[in-house]
Amino acid sequence: MSTFPAPLDPWPAPRASSPVSGTVRVPGSKSLTNRYLVLAALADGPSRLRGVLDSRDSRLMVQALVALGATITEVAPGTVEVTPLPTPVPTTGPDAGPGGPGGPLGDVTIDCGLAGTVMRFVPPVAALVSGTVRFTGDEAALSRPMGPVLDGLAGLGVRMDGPGLDAGTLPFTVHGTGGVDGGRVEVDASGSSQFVSALLLAAPRFRDGLHLVHTGATVPSPEHVGMTVAVLRRCGVQVDDSVPGEWRVSPGPIRALDTAVEPDLSNAGPFLAAAVATAGTVSVPDWPAQTTQIGDRWRSILPAFGARVDFSPTGPDGATGTLTVTGGPRITAPGEIADTGELAPTVAALCLLAEGPGQLTRIGQLRGHETDRLTALATEAGRIGGAVEEGRDHLVFTGLPAGAAPLHGATLETYEDHRMATFAAVVGLAVPDVAIRNIATTAKTMPDFPEMWTRLVGG
Numbered sequence: 001m002s003t004f005p006a007p008l009d010p011w012p013a014p015r016a017s018s019p020v021s022g023t024v025r026v027p028g029s030k031s032l033t034n035r036y037l038v039l040a041a042l043a044d045g046p047s048r049l050r051g052v053l054d055s056r057d058s059r060l061m062v063q064a065l066v067a068l069g070a071t072i073t074e075v076a077p078g079t080v081e082v083t084p085l086p087t088p089v090p091t092t093g094p095d096a097g098p099g100g101p102g103g104p105l106g107d108v109t110i111d112c113g114l115a116g117t118v119m120r121f122v123p124p125v126a127a128l129v130s131g132t133v134r135f136t137g138d139e140a141a142l143s144r145p146m147g148p149v150l151d152g153l154a155g156l157g158v159r160m161d162g163p164g165l166d167a168g169t170l171p172f173t174v175h176g177t178g179g180v181d182g183g184r185v186e187v188d189a190s191g192s193s194q195f196v197s198a199l200l201l202a203a204p205r206f207r208d209g210l211h212l213v214h215t216g217a218t219v220p221s222p223e224h225v226g227m228t229v230a231v232l233r234r235c236g237v238q239v240d241d242s243v244p245g246e247w248r249v250s251p252g253p254i255r256a257l258d259t260a261v262e263p264d265l266s267n268a269g270p271f272l273a274a275a276v277a278t279a280g281t282v283s284v285p286d287w288p289a290q291t292t293q294i295g296d297r298w299r300s301i302l303p304a305f306g307a308r309v310d311f312s313p314t315g316p317d318g319a320t321g322t323l324t325v326t327g328g329p330r331i332t333a334p335g336e337i338a339d340t341g342e343l344a345p346t347v348a349a350l351c352l353l354a355e356g357p358g359q360l361t362r363i364g365q366l367r368g369h370e371t372d373r374l375t376a377l378a379t380e381a382g383r384i385g386g387a388v389e390e391g392r393d394h395l396v397f398t399g400l401p402a403g404a405a406p407l408h409g410a411t412l413e414t415y416e417d418h419r420m421a422t423f424a425a426v427v428g429l430a431v432p433d434v435a436i437r438n439i440a441t442t443a444k445t446m447p448d449f450p451e452m453w454t455r456l457v458g459g
């Protein structure tokens with residue numbers, strides 16, 4: 001696995017003196033890597049995953065699953081073999097048994113860092129092992145919402161305690177007894193799609209499966225729930241999502257995986273945005289023709305800023321292709337763009353540079369991301385002279401209409417948020433003297449970002 005080099009801090013964001021032009025290979029999807037790792041750890045045999053992401057979030061997931069008893073070995077660069085958790089021996093009930101493989105783990109502590117996928121997806125797995133599993137994380141992680149996952153697990157009979165339990169946050173402890181009964185449970189997942197994904201991923205291993213009912217306003221980031229359902233089905237699990245807001249997962253084995261991870265299309269975003277911001281051309285190879293990733297929406301989002309998007313299939317079966325984005329002569333006013341989820345910071349950077357207004361709507365869940373991204377984006381935009389109005393679940397941008405004062409340089413804060421760092425890098429292409437505090441925070445999902453960016457845009 002690669003090591004993370006230490007770039008300058010603050011990092012002078014490269015300014016593009018001419019249109020950027022290049023091809024960028026982006027690493028594997030964080031969301032797919034961490035889902036495949038969880039399912040492989042719960043599967044009925046050894047799995048092989050190719051093109052896995054190597055980043056802080058994926059390493060934390062690997063460490064968590066290894067702590068729970070899985071074996072995960074890198075057998076070639078980017079390829080890992082996963083030997084699942086041993087079948088647990090229950091610590092309570094008529095089949096309770098002693099230690100040994102599958103026996104009680106003892107006390108384990110899992111560091112979730114700032115990874116939503118680790119803090120939400122792993123507790124249901126911990127409930128399936130025999131042992132006391134304490135979950136903790138970064139300071140910033142302690143305010144990320146967890147309540148609906150914990151309430152869901154409590155509703156399924158899982159015993160938990162710890163200082164964060166009442167507030168519905170880290171830290172907390174799961175007392176796994178080797179099995180979860182499962183059944184019907186209601187949760188309010190309007191704060192994050194990960195609350196749904198977390199319970200669905202482990203559900204085939206619950207004795208009675210799961211009937212999950214969402215109560216509350218819309219579940220955000222629906223693409224990510226779709227991804228969870230798709231990967232479960234791919235592992236032979238029966239999932240019924242025919243009733244909106246309800247999911248029924250049948251109990252049964254999770255078939256082992258032998259699969260390649262798609263490139264991270266969300267992380268392709270800043271590079272594609274560089275083409276838009278500089279009237280350049282950027283290509284990303286290995287783009288899946290069909291995907292559940294939200295990043296596929298770049299194809300429809302970037303034309304709103306005046307860019308052209310071309311997809312040319314490659315390979316014999318046309319399953320993947322090269323996506324090429326060419327920026328137009330002007331960055332046009334995008335108008336309203338809804339439900340951008342984790343793409344929002346990159347879209348926000350383009351909204352700041354556009355020649356007219358834009359609104360990013362229905363992104364309230366971003367307040368519970370690595371930082372409160374609505375406040376962070378409005379604050380950092382203000383630092384460079386950008387006009388942004390912050391609403392409860394939206395941002396309104398004035399853009400740069402003719403006669404507007406140009407944006408000016410500043411040192412931008414990143415709040416330990418990889419996407420605030422890439423937001424600042426996109427802005428820095430067009431605004432002189434932008435520096436970025438803690439660019440190394442991009443290691444959460446893309447450790448090589450500073451080098452990749454410098455290679456593409458110069459500097």
Ligand SMILES: O=C(O)C1=C[C@@H](OP(=O)(O)O)[C@@H](O)[C@H](O)C1
Pocket residue numbers: 030031032116117191192193194197220221224341342365366
């Ligand atoms: O399940 C996942 O892999 C993710 C779900 C989304 O969370 P929210 O529903 O909280 O937006 C997304 O923003 C996050 O980056 C990754």
Ligand SMILES: C=C(OP(=O)(O)O)C(=O)O
Pocket residue numbers: 114115116117342369370419445
């Ligand atoms: C919200 C994000 O991450 P997490 O998986 O930690 O929720 C993100 O990557 O934009």
